[in-house]
Amino acid sequence: MIDIKLIEAQPARFKEAARTKKFDVDIDRLLEVYDELKTLRQKVQDIATEKNRIGKAVPKMAEQQRKQAIAELSEFKEQEQKYDERIKELEPQFEELMLLVPQPAGDDVPVGEDDTENVEIRREGQIRKFDFKPKDHIELGTALDIIDVERGVKLSGTRNYFLKGDGALLHWAVLRFSLEHMKAKGYVPLMVPLLVRDEAMRGTAYYPGGEDQAYRMEKDELNLVGTAEVPLTAYHMGEILQKEQLPAKYVSMSSCFRREAGAAGKDTYGLYRIHQFDKVEQVVVCENDEQESDKYHAEILHNSEEVLQALELPYRVVNVCTGDLGRGQIKKFDIETWMPSRENYCETHSASKFGEFQSRRMNLRYKDTESKKNIFCHTLNNTVIASPRVLIPILELYQNADGSVTVPKVLRPYMGKDRITR
RNA sequence: GGAGCAGUGGCAGAGUGGUUGAUUGCGACGGUCUUGAAAACCGUUGUGCCGUAAGGCACCGGGGGUUCGAAUCCCUCCUGCUCCGCCA
Missing domain, CATH: 1.10.287.40 (Serine-tRNA synthetase, tRNA binding domain)
Incomplete structure (x- = not known):
């Protein structure tokens, strides 16, 4: 607001x-x-x-x-x-x-119509060249019996799936690794409610406008969150924090639910666009100060890049253009990871800077020690890892000619093996 | 799900229709005193809105109602607690 x-x-x-x-x-x-x-x-x-x-x-x-x-x-x-x-x-x-009323984009945000006009800032990592015909993640996962889309659809309809055996373990491994990465950086882990009141949806600016994208429990007037950003940011809703409490840095691992209404026919193949997934999410609540905000925006971007670098995945960072920004975002960096089957860098992370937009909506303030005034906080958030979407590049880039998949080094402790085979 | 009780300022806790935005205590801040500290004493100490200001208005969990007038009475919702039932 x-x-x-x-x-x-x-x-x-x-x-x-x-x-x-x-x-x-x-x-x-x-x-x-x-x-x-x-x-x-x-x-x-x-x-x-x-x-x-x-x-x-x-x-x-x-x-x-x-x-x-x-x-x-x-x-x-x-x-x-x-x-x-x-x-x-x-x-x-x-x-x-x-x-x-939307928040004006920052001065350094490119003007553009849609995601095709986002501006690439830099690329990291080498794109793997295959000396055999690579399979896509569904071919690999089905053959290895670690992804089962057919049964997911049988039970829950389109865009649903099972992960099985090493597939489930790999999924939990990336999540655990990412969570611990953030914990080590001092982010406070929170286990959050996934059903929230309209107030929290409005406060984070998902409502009004995003009603069609959320599952709603009409009987109880609660909404299934599409990201832990909602409970994480709204955690201090309505409060007046002490300045010493800032910056408040939180991390959560949670399931996320998205109706994907209006996306019919789009990204229908594989595990890219699905109704339910798990995500490690980071949120920073800081002082009402442009420099501070920018500092933490860079920090949360960096945190996620470290995770991708540890996983040795090639990615690029883009400055999201005005037409692709949300109502409340001043600026947004997307990280797009290389996905061989899609022959493109595809969004895996989204680092948003909100200024006081969300804080105003949820009346989240802190007491300024000098002026003794109550001031709206600034809020920011970024994906740390979202799975199974990130399993697409992992499986596809780490595949071997024999159909097996090498486990990324940093995940081996969680998997107890270095190779997924049939 | 059934029955009952409660929700007042940072905290504790008065106040049951009329100068009550709200007694008091604690805490916090400023001052006096002191070599310093403690104690004691004096003072200050909620938020939002309108206004350059003086000042005004609103808020005692949220919303609505009764009344000339409500923290105080009524309705409703939310939250917490106790007992019973059910249960991963």
């Missing part, structure tokens, strides 16, 4: 942000509603002042005087009710519009 005063001061800036980010919001209407609300609130306040003044004297009045005063107060009350009605009409409109 954006400070209404900023919108008031520079409406053009937010119209432009909506345009380049491809979000639709009527800024003019928002300001209209706000102006009317302000006027009405002032009127109601003036009436309240008058009512309080008279009301205070009532108990001391003589009977005759009192009757007169009470009659007068009734009139005020009627006026007040008239204004209140209109306010109650406008407030929900105001809230709704406010939730839709």
